[in-house]
Amino acid sequence: MVAEQRFWVARHAGKLTSTLSRRLGRGEGAVIGGRVALALDPGALRRLARERRIALVSGTNGKTTTSHLLAAVLRTLGPVAHNATGANMPDGALAALADAPDAQLAVLEVDELHVATVAGAVDPRVVVLGNLSRDQLDRGNEVRAVAAALAQALRHHPDTWVVANADDPMVVWAARAAARTVWVSAGSGWSGDTAGCPRCGEPLRLTLGRAWGCRCGLVRPRPQWSVRREDCALTDDEGLSVPLSLHLPGAFNLGNAALALVAGAVLGADPLVAAAGLANVSNVGDRYRKVRRGRHELRLLMAKNPAGWAETLPLLEPDASLLLVINAREADGRDTSWLWDVPFEQLTSRPGVATDVVAAGERAHDLGLRLDYGHVRHTTVTDPVDALACLPPGKVEVVANYTAFRTLARRLATEHT
């Protein structure tokens, strides 16, 4: 009885704090509300998860997008609890469940370092793993250590299905620990962190198509599902073909959609029915959002690490100017060295004029120097909103890393021209 009362108090105190935080304009409130509830009752997450069918979405890049796509898929079955704002720590997961007490289904985006904690509390039916690459190294998390911790977490959940990208060697190394796996060939655009085998460190061999393998025996598993990029479809090994009609750009989002449909299928959502709903997802927590501001038409893109930037640079429209924004706060990783692994040299082949690239953000000069050495002509203006004034009228592609993106999106929503 005491436990139940504590749970009730924790949940309501959490909700009250969220509301207060929102009203005070301090953010979405999910994190602080969840934190208050967890502080008052450490078992709150477990209680809130009881009797629900829960999917966790983790990995390095595309977690938020994949979780939005999966939520759209599961809504074909009923109401869904979802930490849609990207609050992907245990407190954010708790807030999402507390906000939707009647939803039998839940999609929880989970930071890759917190999968063990969240999975331990909510005992998920499904865990989705899209990709693993370098991110925020200053937190002492080299990608192999992250993969090893994920593998350890998955071993504790023998009844959980792991929907995993067979094309990412680091994901495969982590997911092989799971008892039940569905392999999806979701594609992989970045091999910068897996040139050496995740298991033994020797060079990985790339063979025909998307196949890869190592002498030590770690090889790409045979996928049950595959993304067919030529005609934007998801196919299974029995000949089923599901059209992937998306409003989100890029081959990597086809992969994210495929993982979402397969995870949905594990929870009982017919992929052929659910696929129709994917086209309704057009912006994901402001990512891909288009904003008209004065004489500029902006498109907001988020890229946080070398893999994310490598996927994003090819999406940039050739006739748009570019506003690139870099911060290095704690949530971004304090070390800006990673900018040197982004292939910014690609931008030199753009037809634009010399003034059409601006380096901005709290670390504008780190980025500017990198662009200098990459022969990308640019101007450097720390404030991204001021930086817009340097750009000619028309389309602007805005690419920003995590906190830079969130700060700028908020400013664009509240500040007037």
Added chain:
Amino acid sequence: MSAPTAADLAIAVLLPDVLGTYSDAGNAVVLAERARRRGVSTQLLTVTLADAPPHGADVYVLGGGEDAALPAAARWLLRHRMRDALAEARAVLAVCAGFQLLGSTITDLAGRVVQGLEVLDADTAPGRERAVGEVVASATVATIGELTGFENHRGHTTLGPAVQPLAVPTRGTGNGTQQHGRPSEGALSGAIVATYLHGPVLARNPSLADHLLALATGLDQPPLDLPDQEPLRRAYLETSPHARGRRWRPIGRNRSRRRG
């Protein structure tokens, strides 16, 4: 990978596939571009675990890697007898794991010992906790001046008594050991410059890049105009809590509540 050509300066990046975790290959880009702007033609050679190395490159650059990758890198360096190539090079820059690999031994957390190349009299063993954060250090060579960089390592490196440190850290950990009664960062030994600093270190510290280029070419290195360089240097030197007399707190301790 191809053999060095008739370019004035052949720069080889060794094992970026396993020693590329901390983006130190950018150091080679900085060297090549600074040389090119001064009219020296360069060739960048990328040498991976799957390749055989060139032995005639003028400059060799090694970077930091994941802890797990160190033994594979050490095996490759020893198998290809890189000790001789590095001893004969005009300039060598070795960062973090690359620095450790040039030493005699590297001991891991489990007590296993990996043999290094013994180009430097230096031994590495794990420190009590990982050193993560900004470093400011005064170089022991006056023309190099103040160095800044980002360190991220567990290893503490002890230099032999005859080895000169690259710098004395005033903020951050560096080697994590003392040399002649003062904290030390990196090592300087003939043509070899070793350091724990990322950034990449040569992008952050053009004077160190030019020190290496002077070694490699024997030429004076007149200043270059890179408009972002000065504001960047100022920012890293001024935001140093040390400069304001505050004690530096390692960044890695806190956990942000929300990650991207």
